[in-house]
Amino acid sequence: MIRIGANPICWSNDDLWEIGGDIPVEQCLTEARDAGIQGMEKGHKFPSDGPELKKLLADYGMVFVSGWYSTFLLERDADAEFAAAQDELKWRKEAGAEVLIVCECTRTVHGTQSAPLTSRPVLTDAEWAVFLPRMTRFAELVKGYGLQVVYHHHMGTVVQTPEEVDRFMAGTGPAVKLLLDTGHMTWGGGDAVAMARKYADRIGHVHTKDVRTPIAKKALAEGWSFLDAVxxxxxxxxxxxxxxxxxxxxxxxxxxxxxxxxxxxxxKKANPKTYVNMGIANLKRFLAEAGHR
Incomplete structure (x- = not known):
């Protein structure tokens, strides 16, 4: 069964808080509910207490989906990462999450507005050899806790390009699932359809955003930062x-x-209510066209 959810980044940005900083949680949740959204991911304005978050969303007829967790597996081993994640895992599970969205954030530049995407970290062979088994081990530990790791490839991070996604998937075990993000895959130089087909049996979560190709090309050509491009x-x-x-x-x-x-x-440029309603209507249409009911 497919359920349609949303990330509050449609209203308020989590990497640059002033984007949508004036939009209250109540507006976000009311507009999400009215658009027919069934669940929400975590935003920085939401409580980080599991029962409190679960109740807040339930008051608007929604459930909690998951939330981003930054790993630093190039800096510490999987057991140390798992130990550091205990509080984060606890409130997510208490709020009702089934998956844990993770992204390796060692040396990432996606949250630094002054850093061009060209300055993002690129792993050496030696670093890949450390990173991949640690991610598998971390995912196995998280699975034992009762959550499924879904890995978020992301612009400005160590897994950005389709080639890096391929290397990541080839080098991690079955405990690791892929979060397919159509926007990051496309802007990162990949084909979202081809990637969906290639990893269909290991995709555990899907983020859907579209790309305005002329802006994406200009951002890369002129060395913009991720946030400036957003x-x-x-x-x-x-x-x-x-x-x-x-x-x-x-x-x-x-x-x-x-x-x-x-x-x-x-x-301020794209009214959230207008675009969320447009996006939900389009998603339902695309899912129906593909045979999903």
Missing amino acids: LEGVYTVPGDGSIDFAGVFKALPNYSGWVILEAEQDP
């Missing part, structure tokens, strides 16, 4: 950019889980 509108909701979403969903005929709407835009 402010300029590199991302939008499904159906408003260049990605073949019906093709993505056709490539995932047996997928069961969450499909998460993300826009990651400046709400």
Whole structure:
């Protein structure tokens, strides 16, 4: 069964808090509920107490999906990472999450507005040899705790390009699932449809945002930072950019889980209510076209 959720980044940005900083949680949740959204991921304005978060979302007829967790497995081993994650795992599980969204954030530049994407970290062979088994071990530990690790490839991080996603998937064990993010995959130089088809049996979570190709190309050509590109509108909701979403969903005929709407835009330029409603309507249409009911 596919359920449609959203990330509050459609309203308020988590990497640059002033983007949508004036939008209250109540507006976000009311508009999400009215758009027919079934679940929400974690945003910085939401409580980090499991029962409190679960109740807040339930008051709006929604459930908790998951939340981002930054790993630093190039700096510490899997057992140390798991020990450091205990509080984060606890409140997520108490709030009702089934998956843990993780991204390796050693030396990442995606949250630094002054850092061009060209300055992002690129792993050496020796670093890959350390990172991959540690991620597998971490995922196994998290699975024992009762959550499924889904790895978020992301612009500005050590797993950005399709080649890096391939190396990551080849080098990690079955305890690690992939979070397919259509926007990051496309802007990172990949084909979201081809990637969905290639890893259909290991995709455990899906983030859907579209890409405005002219802005994506300009951002890379002119050395913009990730956040400057976001402010300029590199991302939008499904159906408003260049990605073949019906093709993505056709490539995932047996997928069961969450499909998460993300826009990651400046709400002063792109009204969240307008774009969220547009995105949800388009997602439902694309899913139906692909045979998902």
